[in-house]
Amino acid sequence: xxxxxxxxxxxxxxxxxxxxxxxxxxxxxxxxxxxxxxxxxxxxxxxxxxxxxxxxxxxxxxxxxxxxxxxxxxxxxxxxxxxxxxxxxxxxxxxxxxxxxxxxxxxxxxxxxxxxxxxxxxxxxxxxxxxxxxxxxxxxxxxxxxxxxxxxxxxxxxxxxxxxxxxxxxxxxxxxxxxxxxxxxxxxxxxxxxxxxxxxxxxxxxxxxxxxxxxxxxxxxxxxxxxxxxxxxxxxxxxxxxxxxxxxxxxxxxxxxxxxxxxxxxxxxxxxxxxxxxxxxxxxxxxxxxxxxxxxxxxxxxxxxxxxxxxxxxxxxxxxxxxxxxxxxxxxxxxxxxxxxxxxxxxxxxxxxxxxxxxxxxxxxxxxxxxxxxxxxxxxxxxxxxxxxxxxxxxxxxxxxxxxxxxxxxxxxxxxxxxxxxxxxxxxxxxxxxxxxxxxxxxxxxxxxxxxxxxxxxxxxxxxxxxxxxxxxxxxxxxxxxxxxxxxxxxxxxxxxxxxxxxxxxxxxxxxxxxxxxxxxxxxxxxxxxxxxxxxxxxxxxxxxxxxxxxxxxxxxxxxxxxxxxxxxxxx
Amino acid sequence: xxxxxxxxxxxxxxxxxxxxxxxxxxxxxxxxxxxxxxxxxxxxxxxxxxxxxxxxxxxxxxxxxxxxxxxxxxxxxxxxxxxxxxxxxxxxxxxxxxxxxxxxxxxxxxxxxxxxxxxxxxxxxxxxxxxxxxxxxxxxxxxxxxxxxxxxxxxxxxxxxxxxxxxxxxxxxxxxxxxxxxxxxxxxxxxxxxxxxxxxxxxxxxxxxxxxxxxxxxxxxxxxxxxxxxxxxxxxxxxxxxxxxxxxxxxxxxxxxxxxxxxxxxxxxxxxxxxxxxxxxxxxxxxxxxxxxxxxxxx
Numbered sequence: 001x002x003x004x005x006x007x008x009x010x011x012x013x014x015x016x017x018x019x020x021x022x023x024x025x026x027x028x029x030x031x032x033x034x035x036x037x038x039x040x041x042x043x044x045x046x047x048x049x050x051x052x053x054x055x056x057x058x059x060x061x062x063x064x065x066x067x068x069x070x071x072x073x074x075x076x077x078x079x080x081x082x083x084x085x086x087x088x089x090x091x092x093x094x095x096x097x098x099x100x101x102x103x104x105x106x107x108x109x110x111x112x113x114x115x116x117x118x119x120x121x122x123x124x125x126x127x128x129x130x131x132x133x134x135x136x137x138x139x140x141x142x143x144x145x146x147x148x149x150x151x152x153x154x155x156x157x158x159x160x161x162x163x164x165x166x167x168x169x170x171x172x173x174x175x176x177x178x179x180x181x182x183x184x185x186x187x188x189x190x191x192x193x194x195x196x197x198x199x200x201x202x203x204x205x206x207x208x209x210x211x212x213x214x215x216x217x218x219x220x221x222x223x224x225x226x227x228x229x230x231x232x233x234x235x236x237x238x239x240x241x242x243x244x245x246x247x248x249x250x251x252x253x254x255x256x257x258x259x260x261x262x263x264x265x266x267x268x269x270x271x272x273x274x275x276x277x278x279x280x281x282x283x284x285x286x287x288x289x290x291x292x293x294x295x296x297x298x299x300x301x302x303x304x305x306x307x308x309x310x311x312x313x314x315x316x317x318x319x320x321x322x323x324x325x326x327x328x329x330x331x332x333x334x335x336x337x338x339x340x341x342x343x344x345x346x347x348x349x350x351x352x353x354x355x356x357x358x359x360x361x362x363x364x365x366x367x368x369x370x371x372x373x374x375x376x377x378x379x380x381x382x383x384x385x386x387x388x389x390x391x392x393x394x395x396x397x398x399x400x401x402x403x404x405x406x407x408x409x410x411x412x413x414x415x416x417x418x419x420x421x422x423x424x425x426x427x428x429x430x431x432x433x434x435x436x437x438x439x440x441x442x443x444x445x446x447x448x449x450x451x452x453x454x455x456x457x458x459x460x461x462x463x464x465x466x467x468x469x470x471x472x473x474x475x476x477x478x479x480x481x482x483x484x485x486x487x488x489x490x491x492x493x494x495x496x497x498x499x500x501x502x503x504x505x506x507x508x509x510x511x512x513x514x515x516x517x518x519x520x521x522x523x524x525x526x527x528x529x530x531x532x533x534x535x536x537x538x539x540x541x542x543x544x545x546x547x548x549x550x551x552x553x554x555x556x557x558x559x560x561x562x563x564x565x566x567x568x569x570x571x572x
Numbered sequence: 573x574x575x576x577x578x579x580x581x582x583x584x585x586x587x588x589x590x591x592x593x594x595x596x597x598x599x600x601x602x603x604x605x606x607x608x609x610x611x612x613x614x615x616x617x618x619x620x621x622x623x624x625x626x627x628x629x630x631x632x633x634x635x636x637x638x639x640x641x642x643x644x645x646x647x648x649x650x651x652x653x654x655x656x657x658x659x660x661x662x663x664x665x666x667x668x669x670x671x672x673x674x675x676x677x678x679x680x681x682x683x684x685x686x687x688x689x690x691x692x693x694x695x696x697x698x699x700x701x702x703x704x705x706x707x708x709x710x711x712x713x714x715x716x717x718x719x720x721x722x723x724x725x726x727x728x729x730x731x732x733x734x735x736x737x738x739x740x741x742x743x744x745x746x747x748x749x750x751x752x753x754x755x756x757x758x759x760x761x762x763x764x765x766x767x768x769x770x771x772x773x774x775x776x777x778x779x780x781x782x783x784x785x786x787x788x789x790x791x792x793x794x795x796x797x798x799x800x801x802x803x804x805x806x807x808x809x810x811x812x813x814x815x816x817x818x819x820x821x822x823x824x825x826x827x828x829x830x831x832x833x834x835x836x837x838x839x840x841x842x843x844x845x846x847x848x849x850x851x852x853x854x855x856x857x858x859x860x861x862x863x864x865x866x867x868x869x870x871x
Contacts, residue, residue, distance in 0.1 A: 025763075025767070025841075027578060027580070027767075027771075028576070028578045029578060029579055030576055030577065030578065030579055030582070031577075031579035031582040031583065102716045102731075102734070103716065104715045104716050105708045105715055105716070105758075105759065106709075106715065107708070107709045107759070107761045109579075109761070109763070113579065114579040114761075114764070116759055128736055129736075131736075131738065132736045132737060132738050135738040135739045136738075136739060136740070243574050243575055243576040244574075244575075246575070248575055256589070256592045256593065256596060257592040257595065257596050257621075257622075259622065259623075259624065259625045260625060261624045261625040261626065266624070269624050272624060276592055276621070277592075278585060278588075278589045278740070283575065306620070307619055307620040307623050308620075315575040315577075316575075317577065317582060317585050317586070317589075318577065318581070318585055319584075319585040319588040319589055319592075319620070319621070332596055356736045368745070370741050370743065371741075373593070373596070426739070427739070427740070430738070430739045430741065431741065432738060432739075432741045432743060434743050434745055439743070439745040439746060439747065440735065440743075441735045441736050441737075441738075441743045444736065444738040444739075
């Protein structure tokens with residue numbers, strides 16, 4: 001500890017006798033960000049207050065403040081324990097109206113982990129706040145009142161969590177004390193929610209019965225529910241595995257800042273040129289062959305620098321500085337990736353957006369699209385549908401998005417953007433739109449893939465799809481084969497279809513994204529073995545109204561799978 | 573190999589990312605450096621973000637004239653050691669030019685006047701982004717503050733009209749005359765800051781460690797006896813340290829014998845009172861004291 005002021009001796013004895021020993025935090029503990037959404041009645045604030053209170057994240061002066069506020073609100077004869085909900089109450093307007101109107105961030109830690117809570121209101125008119133809180137969350141708490149079961153609001157929260165691809169959902173079945181701690185009420189919620197969640201893309205759901213008011217199963221295990229043998233809420237938060245939630249497969253490094261100390265005193269630094277940024281995907285190592293997009297220039301990583309010295313590897317979300325072997329023209333907004341594993345590079349993209357501004361979307365509006373470290377001008381070219389966040393119903397008849405609407409759009413950008421589908425990478429698949437006139441952030445967007453070239457067909461050809469297909473006697477589609485025997489089955493299927501007089505074409509998986517939908521639109525059966533772009537290909541097909549069959553091929557069932565798929569195609 | 577990033581590294585990386593984003597997208601940023609522990613952390617984050625290059629912005633101290641001399645010395649020495657540029661904006665100049673009026677009587681301070689000096693300096697130097705060391709865990713009004721916090725042409729904050737902040741995509745577009753306050757360590761807690769200072773072996777002004785000082789007790793807090801304060805309370809000498817560094821008039825000390833960083837971290841980990849509740853008179857005025865000052869353009 002040399003050089004630290006006042007640290008020369010370790011004999012300082014500043015602990016008074018009444019300082020309760022707090023267990024030390026492990027320096028290696030991870031950071032977990034979680035989002036909550038809820039309204040005044042469902043006990044969300046009480047639950048957070050309980051977490052903070054029982055993990056001793058609340059200080060005495062904050063408790064004093066709450067006790068004073070409780071008295072004012074509930075009268076001096078109110079409940080003896082402070083109203084824990086008031087701990088999470090923020091701005092004055094909210095205190096006056098008794099509602100939470102924004103995203104509030106709270107902090108607590110245990111010896112295992114540090115936690116950031118993004119606390120948002122649950123009403124539909126605060127969808128944008130929920131989206132904000134969800135955008136960076138590793139985990140979502142969905143609150144369900146055990147008396148009422150899964151209601152509209154719980155479904156909405158689950159949908160937003162799945163839309164924003166929060167990897168873990170915890171359904172907290174609260175107010176168990178008000179249903180006599182009966183297992184039946186809990187089981188009903190589990191069944192109802194599971195049924196609803198089938199329509200969503202949710203990978204990990206955990207159900208926990210609690211009473212936030214009394215503390216059951218929040219931090220301490222409940223003695224009132226012996227039938228429940230799962231973890232308490234805090235135990236789950238401390239142990240849920242999050243390290244592999246980030247994309248570690250596809251190396252992605254958006255260049256943020258060029259470090260060039262040309263005028264430094266140290267002569268060795270005169271030629272130093274480093275590209276600083278935060279790793280957005282994959283693992284980078286010195287010696288890796290990389291390509292810089294959009295230019296396509298190839299080079300290798302000469303070294304990875306940090307203020308604390310060079311490192312042997314960098315992974316998300318580390319902030320580092322790359323040195324490249326060759327002297328290239330690289331600037332902010334460029335994307336460095338592996339030559340053999342590139343993001344999409346497109347100017348027309350499909351996306352889901354949440355509209356965040358009072359001013360509705362405008363097809364003639366001029367927007368700035370910010371994506372990773374890149375900013376480019378953009379227009380919302382096409383509005384496909386709006387999704388009702390409660391019923392999941394898709395409404396294609398609308399012509400604009402209003403505040404809190406979630407919709408599917410096609411966006412055209414002035415410069416190509418290097419991105420991955422959001423489902424594959426939450427960092428390289430996210431963007432915002434900023435209104436050039438007001439400078440407001442008007443939308444948060446999740447990229448699905450390239451806007452299918454199919455969209456241009458009406459301009460390019462004289463015939464409509466139906467007319468072409470009818471006159472040829474074909475019906476186009478794409479077959480996407482997965483599993484260890486996918487390649488073998490793809491070749492067999494192409495032959496089988498062509499023999500039967502059905503035009504079919506086996507595509508290189510690398511080209512599936514750009515070509516499959518076009519071939520299908522032209523009336524062919526495009527056959528693809530595996531590949532990494534399924535999400536984007538699916539988006540392109542759905543967007544264009546084309547069939548996509550995804551079929552898993554077992555190694556010992558190639559022939560029968562081929563027959564089954566051929567029959568399925570013929571039946572259409 | 574598991575790719576887990578310890579929480580302090582995750583917070584550090586986020587702060588570096590914020591600093592680089594702002595440096596890359598604004599014309600004239602400035603870093604507000606008070607010599608306090610949070611701004612000492614900011615300086616280290618700037619080193620991590622920009623070395624071996626120079627900082628792409630100057631530092632600025634808003635001086636009330638009532639600083640602890642130890643802190644003033646520290647500020648000038650640290651910036652010189654880093655080879656960076658320091659601007660000092662003086663509240664005294666604002667008073668002399670009639671832009672600010674000195675408070676009088678018991679409880680008078682120059683705390684509120686800092687806002688005038690800060691906003692004038694931002695205008696004079698045409699700064700469009702000012703880094704500060706504020707954290708969301710400090711106070712309830714700050715829990716909803718954005719990392720990039722937009723200020724209108726009068727320097728005011730409107731808590732009801734904040735830009736949504738999604739993912740790590742910050743919207744830095746402003747009109748001439750407007751500016752943003754930037755809080756790279758928004759998501760840090762007081763304990764995080766202390767653990768980081770210990771880990772990085774950062775030097776702090778000596779008043780953060782236990783020392784003998786002549787003090788008086790007011791409203792349950794200990795204040796330094798000095799020529800800047802009118803005090804008829806009884807003065808006595810005891811061993812104290814400071815948890816935050818404001819100016820001498822508004823910053824209270826805590827009784828402590830913690831002379832090392834390890835001792836201080838241990839005390840912080842065991843404490844049951846927030847740093848602002850314990851040592852900042854300026855937050856005690858009303859329940860919404862901080863919110864009111866922030867709307868006016870306070871730090």
